[in-house]
Amino acid sequence: MKTRRLATMLFAILLSAVCAGLIISAAVPARAGGDSNWGFSLTNLDRTCKPCEDFYEFAMGGWMKANPIPAEYSTWGTFAELRDKNLTAMRTILENAGDSHPAAGSNDQKIGDFYAACMDTSAIEAAGAKPMASDLAAIDALQDRKGLEAEIARLHRETNNVAFSFGAIPDFKNSSQMIGLAHQGGLGLPDRDYYLRDDEHSKELREDYIQHVGKMFALAGDAPDKAAAEAKTVMALETSLAKASRTRVELRDPEKNYNKMSLAQLKELTPDWSWENYLHAIGAADVSEINVGQPDFFKEVDHQLAATPLADWKIYLRWHVIHQAAPALSDAFVQENFNFYGKQLSGAKELQPRWKRCVQSTNQEIGEALGEVYVRKYFPPEAKARAKEMVNNLIAALRSDIPTLSWMGPETQKQALAKLQAFTVKIGYPDKWRDYSKLSIGRASYFENVRRAGEFEEARDLAKIGKPVDRSEWGMTPPTVNAYNNSTFNEIVFPAGILQPPFYDPRADDAVNYGGIGAVIGHEISHGFDDQGSKFDGRGNLNNWWTDEDRKNFNERGDCIMQQFNGYEVEPGLHQNGKLVLGESIGDLGGLAIAYAAYEKSIEGKRPPEIDGFSPEQRFFLGWAQVWGANQRAEAARLQANTDPHPLARFRGNGPLSNMEAFAKAFGCKKGDAMVREQACKIW
Numbered sequence: 001m002k003t004r005r006l007a008t009m010l011f012a013i014l015l016s017a018v019c020a021g022l023i024i025s026a027a028v029p030a031r032a033g034g035d036s037n038w039g040f041s042l043t044n045l046d047r048t049c050k051p052c053e054d055f056y057e058f059a060m061g062g063w064m065k066a067n068p069i070p071a072e073y074s075t076w077g078t079f080a081e082l083r084d085k086n087l088t089a090m091r092t093i094l095e096n097a098g099d100s101h102p103a104a105g106s107n108d109q110k111i112g113d114f115y116a117a118c119m120d121t122s123a124i125e126a127a128g129a130k131p132m133a134s135d136l137a138a139i140d141a142l143q144d145r146k147g148l149e150a151e152i153a154r155l156h157r158e159t160n161n162v163a164f165s166f167g168a169i170p171d172f173k174n175s176s177q178m179i180g181l182a183h184q185g186g187l188g189l190p191d192r193d194y195y196l197r198d199d200e201h202s203k204e205l206r207e208d209y210i211q212h213v214g215k216m217f218a219l220a221g222d223a224p225d226k227a228a229a230e231a232k233t234v235m236a237l238e239t240s241l242a243k244a245s246r247t248r249v250e251l252r253d254p255e256k257n258y259n260k261m262s263l264a265q266l267k268e269l270t271p272d273w274s275w276e277n278y279l280h281a282i283g284a285a286d287v288s289e290i291n292v293g294q295p296d297f298f299k300e301v302d303h304q305l306a307a308t309p310l311a312d313w314k315i316y317l318r319w320h321v322i323h324q325a326a327p328a329l330s331d332a333f334v335q336e337n338f339n340f341y342g343k344q345l346s347g348a349k350e351l352q353p354r355w356k357r358c359v360q361s362t363n364q365e366i367g368e369a370l371g372e373v374y375v376r377k378y379f380p381p382e383a384k385a386r387a388k389e390m391v392n393n394l395i396a397a398l399r400s401d402i403p404t405l406s407w408m409g410p411e412t413q414k415q416a417l418a419k420l421q422a423f424t425v426k427i428g429y430p431d432k433w434r435d436y437s438k439l440s441i442g443r444a445s446y447f448e449n450v451r452r453a454g455e456f457e458e459a460r461d462l463a464k465i466g467k468p469v470d471r472s473e474w475g476m477t478p479p480t481v482n483a484y485n486n487s488t489f490n491e492i493v494f495p496a497g498i499l500q501p502p503f504y505d506p507r508a509d510d511a512v513n514y515g516g517i518g519a520v521i522g523h524e525i526s527h528g529f530d531d532q533g534s535k536f537d538g539r540g541n542l543n544n545w546w547t548d549e550d551r552k553n554f555n556e557r558g559d560c561i562m563q564q565f566n567g568y569e570v571e572p573g574l575h576q577n578g579k580l581v582l583g584e585s586i587g588d589l590g591g592l593a594i595a596y597a598a599y600e601k602s603i604e605g606k607r608p609p610e611i612d613g614f615s616p617e618q619r620f621f622l623g624w625a626q627v628w629g630a631n632q633r634a635e636a637a638r639l640q641a642n643t644d645p646h647p648l649a650r651f652r653g654n655g656p657l658s659n660m661e662a663f664a665k666a667f668g669c670k671k672g673d674a675m676v677r678e679q680a681c682k683i684w
């Protein structure tokens with residue numbers, strides 16, 4: 001069972017991470033440097049490729065040829081490799097916790113038992129479909145619309161976001177207060193477009209989805225004919241929700257998705273849906289206003305609650321109960337779930353070994369309990385201090401750059417510097433760990449553990465509504481190989497998981513570190529000033545601090561990057577969507593520029609010698625390419641291009657470099673070379 005918390009979805013709106021696939025991670029011994037000890041192995045190179053023609057291939061082509069995608073993955077690269085190593089590290093922690101007879105109720109007991117129950121396949125097989133029986137019975141018993149609405153609220157408390165999503169979020173325009181957010185949702189396919197596109201691929205995938213839904217109903221015990229008919233009912237209702245949903249590009253715009261409404265306004269928006277009853281049922285009875293992210297979507301939900309027969313709604317709810325439960329049920333459910341979401345949608349060939357799925361599930365459900373042990377074991381205080389120093393150097397580089405920008409007037413510059421000054425930096429792990437004392441975890445049932453952990457998190461989340469924002473919270477667990485910028489907190493966050501080789505290695509050449517983790521840090525800083533992040537001020541409020549002229553200049557610079565990425569072809573007929581990936585691409589170009597400036601400053605007056613024939617500047621760019629080295633299956637590339645605001649790794653590797661004079665200079669690239677764009681884009 002995977003819990004679908006609102007946080008996952010909010011991540012898409014507010015937290016701009018450095019890469020896709022927020023799966024897992026963990027610490028690892030330094031990557032063997034192969035034939036070098038400066039943090040980049042020469043075996044990564046493909047010297048048959050010229051750096052000025054395709055730098056990414058030049059830098060990482062050797063690695064990509066030598067590292068085909070393992071059967072259980074759909075993308076395999078630096079991020080995935082480090083995540084995979086982290087899984088092994090976490091597995092050791094979890095097995096030890098399970099074997100060490102920890103005190104009942106301690107975090108060690110909880111993580112050990114959570115993992116052990118997940119690994120107990122004989123208990124899971126014996127339970128079959130039974131764990132979801134009470135949910136299915138509750139749906140069967142529904143008599144009327146009132147009951148249906150109450151059941152939607154009940155399922156939401158179980159973290160099953162049927163029909164829509166609801167959760168706590170800082171008020172965009174009063175960032176010290178938490179508010180309830182109602183957000184579009186309720187779909188089984190990854191995005192609205194999957195229901196609406198007319199190309200052959202999409203049509204085929206919809207047929208596959210209907211087949212899959214039917215098979216899942218059959219596994220839950222329905223006769224094949226009935227199951228097939230039910231799948232069509234699900235498709236019809238989800239399609240009507242999809243039609244009323246906003247696109248991923250529209251969802252990136254915080255202004256558009258900020259619609260604070262009083263109960264009276266809500267009544268007007270959705271006359272037949274009782275928000276009072278809903279808020280009461282989820283334990284938020286005293287809430288008097290909420291943010292309705294996408295008002296038209298909620299009009300459609302309101303309409304469908306009346307227009308679609310109760311019997312059809314019951315089928316839809318049944319599907320989402322089965323769908324959410326599947327990963328925690330017996331093997332038949334797990335396999336069929338993988339067949340569609342893992343194989344057909346993402347292109348993986350095999351299911352991951354069970355232990356990997358169980359480690360990830362533990363990290364996802366009670367990740368701060370696991371993370372606390374993880375950082376004790378793998379993240380020494382010196383690592384935190386060194387990372388902090390690098391972040392400070394990067395911030396200093398941008399601070400010196402802003403006053404020199406010809407396209408930004410002095411008034412906006414002053415505001416930008418104030419925002420930069422106000423950044424909060426979080427490194428490694430939270431200062432205050434989550435308190436799991438009220439969560440009970442045992443060895444008897446994996447399904448029940450996931451259910452209780454989900455309900456615990458959901459209750460914790462809903463309890464925040466109407467309260468002051470707790471700025472000490474983290475949006476990623478410590479072992480995560482990723483980083484993020486959270487606009488409403490005006491913060492940049494680097495979990496312990498990413499602060500290790502090959503992103504960062506204290507023993508490696510500084511140039512490689514600056515091109516790796518330095519550019520990642522710069523990327524997160526730049527998100528504070530990307531097309532959407534720049535709409536939030538230093539206190540995290542959605543508040544325009546730009547003059548009209550400066551905003552216009554900035555937008556023109558953004559348009560240049562948007563055009564560049566629109567030009568990248570993923571496969572025939574599918575390009576990157578420049579508007580969707582704009583924030584991330586601004587982050588990459590801006591981040592690299594800041595990291596490069598910081599590196600140049602760090603070697604002022606003491607320029608290091610060449611290593612293995614590479615100048616310090618060349619090594620900086622090799623460090624960047626190394627981070628993005630990856631092989632990807634066609635299905636995964638398609639899925640990412642369709643749904644993810646992060647461009648594909650292969651475009652991130654080359655895209656920003658082809659705009660940078662410093663890159664061309666480092667490798668002697670000339671006008672006309674593929675790595676030198678005729679119309680270079682520049683932000684910082």
Ligand SMILES: [Zn+2]
Binds near residue numbers: 016019527587
């Ligand atoms: Zn990002």
